Amino acid sequence: MRVIFFGTPQFAVPSLERLLNHPEIEVLGVVTQPDKRRGRGNQLTPSPVKAVAQVHQLPVWQPKRVKKNAETLLQLRQASADVFVVVAYGQILSQEILDMPKLGCINVHGSILPKYRGAAPIQWCLYHGETQTGITTMLMDAGMDTGAMLLKAYTPIELLDNTYQLAHTLANLGADLLVETLLKLERREIQAISQDESQATYAPLIQKPDFCLDWSRPAIELHNQVRG
Template structure:
């Protein structure tokens, strides 16, 4: 089976590597997003999929168009490959109808949720943020809509209480690689299942406005958002921005002594663990933080270093 692989971030790498290691598949080309400049030195850095492709096969053809559907030269090259299927995993650009129709068996997408739920750009993050206990991978026959194509195979995965977006993404990426191989091997015998649009919900891209913690929310909601938007959630403490990267639920009900004026205040100091914050409903133990300009540290080290006192406020 001749395959062109479309993908960009770390999430797509296990699927590409799986395809490259299977003797009955031939990856004849890779399409990824352009290199970017990042870091203090503003150095050019390739996307993870490109780096993985070069590491496995330096001679593999790689395209990195700014806008694929407008690049006639690359489109002609892709068409000339006469691929059996295009595999798409978090590529980052919308594919035109012309591209979708190029391969013999169309374009197969590996999506990080159990469709039709959580269509869109950030299914893993929003599943955690919304307190889901089960998620998974869906392989899908792509159409002109956003994650609206007919479903092929699914695999479920439990979301553990300690999972954040990084850990869950890694698990789902590996699960997706295996499911994609199963899908391709059964492609001519699978009966595609249309999605029920009434069961769908959209998972938009995460923005900076999602990162700021509102202590008036319930403890469980804050805990889930910190896991979902890891490592970017923040609050203010003593006039400085403080990232909160790991928490634990202490209670889900408002403590007897609390009132609305206590929301956002430090309620307890737990030796060896960190500090406890009163939320709109429940207490939340802060176990790991990152002060502005500093490295990650435990909540307990932060307590000692800043000499934190009970009753101080976060905002």
């Protein structure tokens, strides 16, 4: 199976590494966010996904806006990938991109959909005191995490888990589920299931007001806010 991988942060690294190490999967290249200036020296730093791609000498595309970059779009089309895999990439893909691979675009999402659609599912799951979460793989469509679901994997949330710990758990769980999804998809052993819109909830980006503690709230709610 020929794959192009879209991803940026550390959360996406286990998925990329799992694909690179699988004998039935060929990673043709990586699409990731542009390098950013970080740290005291304000040095231009590659994303964790780019760093892995460079070690494996993979082609890397870093358009500021992938859906507007004609050169990148042409190269993606010419790659003739079977599937695009998207794990915390950080940009919305156009319908043109979604239509390129013959098996579609597969997203690894850090919640049990349709709950916690959006950019910060792990943080909001903790904030709301959930005791279980997981990973959903889905066929992407033009909506925000609204595509048909493929597979799910579950994990408990412990009372002292924080965002970092839960993200680490889910990243590895997602990597395993991704490989299973791709192999079953290629063998036609998987059936996509539409999401129940009546059960959908949302997990938007964390904003500055979300960091403010209201000391009149119950202790458990404050605990959940801090760990999220």
